[in-house]
Amino acid sequence: MNVKIINAWESQYDGMEQSKSFAPLTAPYLAALFPSDVNVTIHHEQIRPIDYDIDVDLIAITFLIANAYHAYEIADRFRNRGVKVIMGGFHASLLPEEVLKHADSVVIGEAENLFPIIINDLKRGALKSVYKSENIHNLENLPVPRYDLLEDDFVLTHSIQATRGCPYKCEFCSIISFNSGFRVRPIDEVIRDITCYEGRNYLQNKMVLFWDNNLTGNKQYAKELFRRMIPLKKRWFSQLSIDMVRDKELMRLAAESGCASVFLGIESFTQENLKNIRKYQNKIADYKKAIKAFHDFGIYVMAGIIIGFDEDTVESISKIPDIVQEVGIDMPFVSILTPNYGTGLYEIYSRENRIFTKDWSRYNAFNAVFHPKNISVEELHSSYLDIWQELHSVPKTITRVFKGIHKLWFWPFLWSLVENGYYSSQNVMGNYPFIGVNGKKDTAVNKY
Ligand code: B12
Ligand code: SF4
Structure with missing residues (x-):
């Protein structure tokens, strides 16, 4: 039996995501859940277009909200040929009725508990239309992802996950509705996943990408994991919560275990915004000190910043580029607030009649x-473009990168150089993060 797992990726991201720089985890991990008598292959659409003529018995599609319509097109094309299609992941779990218009089966929730049943049904030719995970998996005995199936084009390939969920409950985050609570994997098994990996080159062997939401969500667990990682001499990246800087031992162990780069959800420089979205763990007055704490260990700080919150105004948004430089962020990534389906924010804005489109490709x-609340949609779009251009302008990029020379270790500095250089060059080429990049679709700016 031939199964192909497709990670859907729409052209709206071309040029904006560093799509080939790191390999996602979902497809190689799902592949590992199949038994050895199933011939499973994976396909990342950001690497090459899909071949719709392949000989296959089942297409399994994983996708995120913004790629939903594109994922449905893929499903429709295969089903028109009579190939069975199963879909899963965050959006599919939250909107199964929508998905079932395009798929034979939809998986609601995590796949681990359901896979033995799905495979049994598949082999009998009796796939059900809905598989719903009733129990939360304890994350023990998870298989090693099938890294061997990854396309050669990815630069960094060693993606793993040590924890699922997050102890916090930010109103805009999809994690709460999907991976409720916070669970950790047995450390022995995480270490196994780190050590059993063989990449194609030095960089792939050196770098580990943790696709966790908040790797330090349980500090005791994180400390133990980091202690065990020290002898492995890896360099790693993860998304973390900024409040970890309050624990000096945790910071030291993170650094000693090879932490090179962190992604921090800074979100806003207005405390009232953070209160409104229930991100209580972020204290704006401490941002500068917190970022310095990472720099003291030579760690590169990428920060997620969101605009469009209720307290944001054109003026407050316009100050963001200078604040970013002032607090010492090495790489800012700005997004427009998005009430993804299933989040608390989506419910609140729906109740307040503020959501004006349910075109998921715009999410x-x-x-x-x-x-x-305090600005128009047009102002939000133009402010977004303005601060994106300013943040990734050549002078601001050079200042950030050069400041890093004194603060960052070799690997983090290299990361800063590559990432800042990438976004700045995209900026110079006029490649901005809207639907419509490269002239493929209409731009949101023009549409509203
Ligand atoms: C890695 C990651 C990325 C990577 C790669 C994404 C990709 N599409 O390849 C990058 C950085 C590029 C990225 C970008 C974005 N991301 Co992202 N990302 C993640 C992250 C941190 C980890 C995902 C992961 O690897 N999980 C590990 C695997 C094992 O778990 P899983 O994917 O959930 O799969 C399990 C189940 O869902 C299920 N399953 C999943 N798919 C399928 C398919 C089938 C057929 C079956 C049977 C089962 C199944 O089985 C798996 C095992 O239980 C998650 C947060 C998280 N921790 O999950 C956010 C997350 C998935 N991202 C999110 C978002 C919003 C985005 C962006 C839109 C943000 C942006 N504007 O930049 C973009 C979209 C990019 C794109 N083109 O798809 C949201 C999803 C919201 C939603 N409702 O869809 C999340 C949940 C973050 C959040 N806090 O809200 N992301
Ligand atoms: S801290 Fe991050 S991962 Fe956790 S709930 Fe908030 S936004 Fe989501």
Whole structure:
């Protein structure tokens, strides 16, 4: 039996995501859940276009909200040929009825508990239309992802996950509705996943990408994991919560275990915004000190910043580029607030009648899909473009990168150089994060 797992990727991201720089985890991990008598292959659409003529018995599609319509097109094309299609992931789990118009089967929730049943049904030719995970998996005995199936084009390939969920409950985050609570994997198994990996080159062997939401969500667990990682001499990246800087031992162990780069959800420089979205763990007055704490260990700080919150105004947004430089962020990534389906924010804005489009392709964090409180949609779009251009302008990029020479270790500095250089060059080429990049679609700016 031949199964192909497709990670859907729409052209709206071309040129904006560093799509080939790191390999996602979902497809190689799902592949590992199949038994050895199934011939499973994976396909990342950001690497090459899909071949719709392949000989296959089942297509399994994983996708995120902004790629939903594109994923449905893929499903329709295969089903027109009589190939069975199964879909899963965050959006599919939250909107199964929508998905079932395009798929034979939809998987609601995590796949681990359901896979033995699905495979049994598949082999009998009796796939059900809905598989719903009733129990939360304890994350023990998870298989090693099938890295061997990854396309050669990815630069960094060693993606793993040590934890699922997050102890916090930010109103705009999809994690709460999908991976409720916070669970950790047995450390022995995480270490196994780190050590059993063989990449094609030095960089792939050196770099580990943790696709966790908040790797330090359980500090005792994180400390133990980091202690065990020290002898492995890896360099790693993860998304973390900024409040970890309050624990000096945790910071030291993170650094000693090879932490090179972190992604921090800074979100806003207005405390009232953070309160409104229930991100209580972020204290704006401490941002500068917190970022310095990472720099003291030579760690590169990428920060997620969101605009469109209720307290944002054109003026407050315009100050963001200078604040970013002032607090010492090495790489800012700005998004427009997006009330993804299933989040608390989506419910609130729906109740307040503020959501003006349910076109999921615009739910990519680069377009407004709701009416902000204190500014218009047009102002939000133009402010977004303005600060994106300013943040990735050549002078601001050079300042950030050069400041890093004194603060960052070799690997983090290299990361800063590559990432800042990438976004700045995109900026110079006029490649901005809206639907419509490269002239492929209409731009949100023009549409609203
Ligand atoms: C890695 C990651 C990325 C990577 C790669 C994404 C990709 N599409 O390849 C990058 C950085 C590029 C990225 C970008 C974006 N991301 Co992202 N990302 C993640 C992250 C941190 C980890 C995902 C992961 O690897 N999980 C590990 C695997 C094992 O778990 P999983 O994918 O959930 O799969 C399990 C189940 O869902 C299920 N399953 C999943 N798919 C399928 C398919 C089938 C057929 C079956 C049977 C089962 C199944 O089985 C798996 C095992 O249980 C998650 C947060 C998280 N921790 O999940 C956010 C997350 C998935 N991203 C999110 C978002 C919003 C985005 C962006 C839109 C943001 C933006 N504007 O930049 C873009 C979209 C990019 C794109 N083109 O798809 C949201 C999803 C919201 C939603 N409702 O869809 C999340 C949940 C973050 C959040 N806090 O809200 N992302
Ligand atoms: S801290 Fe991050 S991952 Fe956790 S709920 Fe908030 S936004 Fe989501």
